[in-house]
Amino acid sequence: MMSLLTLTAFALQAQTKEYAKSIGMFVSRPEVKSDKDTKMTSAIWHKSNMAWIKDHCETKNVAIEKDYLKLFPEIVNVLQNDQSYIPMSWRLTEEKDETVLHCYLRMPADKVSNLFLTSEETCLVDQETGAQYRIRRTEPDTFCKHFTVKARKGDVLDLKIFFAPLPETTKDIRIYGVSNWGMMGMPVTIRQQVFGTWQPLNYDTIPEFHKSRLLKEHMYENKPYDRQDWNTWKVMTDAHLIKPLQDETMALWRTPEATYLAIGCEQNWTREYWEFRKDIKLLDETGHQYKLREIQGLPIDELFFMEGMAGDYVAYVLVFDPIPFSASTITYIEPAGEPFRAWGANWSGKVLTLNIQQLRDNQRLFMYHPRVIVK
Amino acid sequence: MNKIDDIFEGLKGQKPTISNPVELTNRIMDSLPDISETTESGKARVVKINWWAAVAATLLIIICIGAIWIFDNEQSESQLIASSDAAIVDLKTAIQEVGSQLNSVEVNTPRPTQESVTAIRTQELVQDTLQQTSEIHVNKRQPIQNLHYASNIIQEDTIAYQDPARMDEFIAKLAEFNKVYPLPINCSSDLGDSIGVSIAYVFEDKPRFDLFARLLQAACWYDTKTPGYLLNFSRRQFFFSLKDMYKGEKYIWIMEQLMDGRILIFSTHSPIEAPASLICYQKLLEQLTNTDNIISQF
Numbered sequence: 001m002m003s004l005l006t007l008t009a010f011a012l013q014a015q016t017k018e019y020a021k022s023i024g025m026f027v028s029r030p031e032v033k034s035d036k037d038t039k040m041t042s043a044i045w046h047k048s049n050m051a052w053i054k055d056h057c058e059t060k061n062v063a064i065e066k067d068y069l070k071l072f073p074e075i076v077n078v079l080q081n082d083q084s085y086i087p088m089s090w091r092l093t094e095e096k097d098e099t100v101l102h103c104y105l106r107m108p109a110d111k112v113s114n115l116f117l118t119s120e121e122t123c124l125v126d127q128e129t130g131a132q133y134r135i136r137r138t139e140p141d142t143f144c145k146h147f148t149v150k151a152r153k154g155d156v157l158d159l160k161i162f163f164a165p166l167p168e169t170t171k172d173i174r175i176y177g178v179s180n181w182g183m184m185g186m187p188v189t190i191r192q193q194v195f196g197t198w199q200p201l202n203y204d205t206i207p208e209f210h211k212s213r214l215l216k217e218h219m220y221e222n223k224p225y226d227r228q229d230w231n232t233w234k235v236m237t238d239a240h241l242i243k244p245l246q247d248e249t250m251a252l253w254r255t256p257e258a259t260y261l262a263i264g265c266e267q268n269w270t271r272e273y274w275e276f277r278k279d280i281k282l283l284d285e286t287g288h289q290y291k292l293r294e295i296q297g298l299p300i301d302e303l304f305f306m307e308g309m310a311g312d313y314v315a316y317v318l319v320f321d322p323i324p325f326s327a328s329t330i331t332y333i334e335p336a337g338e339p340f341r342a343w344g345a346n347w348s349g350k351v352l353t354l355n356i357q358q359l360r361d362n363q364r365l366f367m368y369h370p371r372v373i374v375k
Numbered sequence: 376m377n378k379i380d381d382i383f384e385g386l387k388g389q390k391p392t393i394s395n396p397v398e399l400t401n402r403i404m405d406s407l408p409d410i411s412e413t414t415e416s417g418k419a420r421v422v423k424i425n426w427w428a429a430v431a432a433t434l435l436i437i438i439c440i441g442a443i444w445i446f447d448n449e450q451s452e453s454q455l456i457a458s459s460d461a462a463i464v465d466l467k468t469a470i471q472e473v474g475s476q477l478n479s480v481e482v483n484t485p486r487p488t489q490e491s492v493t494a495i496r497t498q499e500l501v502q503d504t505l506q507q508t509s510e511i512h513v514n515k516r517q518p519i520q521n522l523h524y525a526s527n528i529i530q531e532d533t534i535a536y537q538d539p540a541r542m543d544e545f546i547a548k549l550a551e552f553n554k555v556y557p558l559p560i561n562c563s564s565d566l567g568d569s570i571g572v573s574i575a576y577v578f579e580d581k582p583r584f585d586l587f588a589r590l591l592q593a594a595c596w597y598d599t600k601t602p603g604y605l606l607n608f609s610r611r612q613f614f615f616s617l618k619d620m621y622k623g624e625k626y627i628w629i630m631e632q633l634m635d636g637r638i639l640i641f642s643t644h645s646p647i648e649a650p651a652s653l654i655c656y657q658k659l660l661e662q663l664t665n666t667d668n669i670i671s672q673f
Contacts, residue, residue, distance in 0.1 A: 287606025
């Protein structure tokens, strides 16, 4: 019994807790030269602004990440392309009571020289407390050195940087001093709730919103819908009312079947016009688009009036394709639309980068709140 | 085939029994009217000729329909086979002739519009291809008209064509509007990528430009199923690539935030088969960030 407990304890300790990961930025593949005699290929990594460090070493026993494609399945698209660029992927984890930043490098040649990973600048900074987690060591040891590495062309190196463990309260950090991976103050949101791959996924339940109803088929004129004529627009009413909040505050619910994005809006007029176009979409950092399926209870791709009371705060719910559970941020894209004639018409579109955890925390702001009138 | 035998039998039945052929000839010649007389008898002769022509045409149609039936059943996959087989070419010609005769009969049949014809035929072609690929043998009884128009089938993509060059146009307009001019690029690598066409702009990183947002909006106009679609972006970098299978070109757009409050937009396109490299982009980046100059000082 004791040995079983010990084994379980060891297994738990050996678990990897994944905080964040990214395919990373793309850099140009350096020119690759081939030795005619040995047929070995070699490349010199790009010049960096760390030229003031003169130390150089040749690394040995560099870990090869064989599960790279499992960690970044979307990278397959990149590898199918013409290989003129290299993704500088990374992954931040907690392993054996240490925070580990894995920097992956797909070898463009059998030998790459002039690489640089870390210096004393390398650190993580907790954005709430300001605590700086300075670099402890690297594996292999390349600290403050340019280095040469040999491996098979196409192998993915796993260059590790170690830091002190992050407390469970840490939510947002910035990573400094890993310039070849584009980290010179790069913001990262920590996913505290994800433990390896065995933990059941923490999805939300489908939110229940009060659905609007059609009040009038046309504002005034019984004619087919005409974008340029507000008289023909539908009039809706009975929106989902919420407590006052900052205009266009959002909340998000993730389910395996769909993603629900609620937008809180201030009603400035008795009848206010809105439009939600079908080409609104969510986009993750790998370019995957999550399409809009519907606006709950409201017309899509059509201007309409919402009738209520000036001073109301209402929520509109957009239903998208499900986003992956691993995503920590998502970009809301509203393309510029066709011009139309109305008071204060705006067709410029918008792009917003959204923090998913923050949006999930906002769910509480979208409880139905009936209108309270005091005369 | 029973019908043909019946016809022959019927013809035999109408043949007169003649014991003395010379007497018959004289009798026929005597009975013929003078050629200068009325045209009534001439009309009767024409009717006789049309009757034989009708019989011959019927025979031809029956033979051709039989041939089509055999052809369809035994050669269902051979409709698109090269026309080197002379027998098939002859058969197709015969079928086309019959098809045109049948078409002339169907004058009052409502016809679909040209668009729907094209769509239907494209769908049929796709279905045929799928069936051939999966080696499913189905007894296809296609309308004869399909063979007639086989060479006119227009290949349609499953997704609408979206010209990648529009991305370049968008960037050029954005630059023009903000009075930003393209940078001269003089660069080549030993990868043989000199046939690529590259253009670069350096914008000031001002919130009013909101370049990342504008380029993301433009990139999201493209369907993710567009050939070569690859979009990757972070706070510092926007990377987008597409392929134009019609023009045989591949495109890459990179926007990168420089550390001095500027933004570099670089676009390049080259033939798909040409070796690709972003060395020029890298060299430009090093020039703009003065990495070259600084390194030489150490």
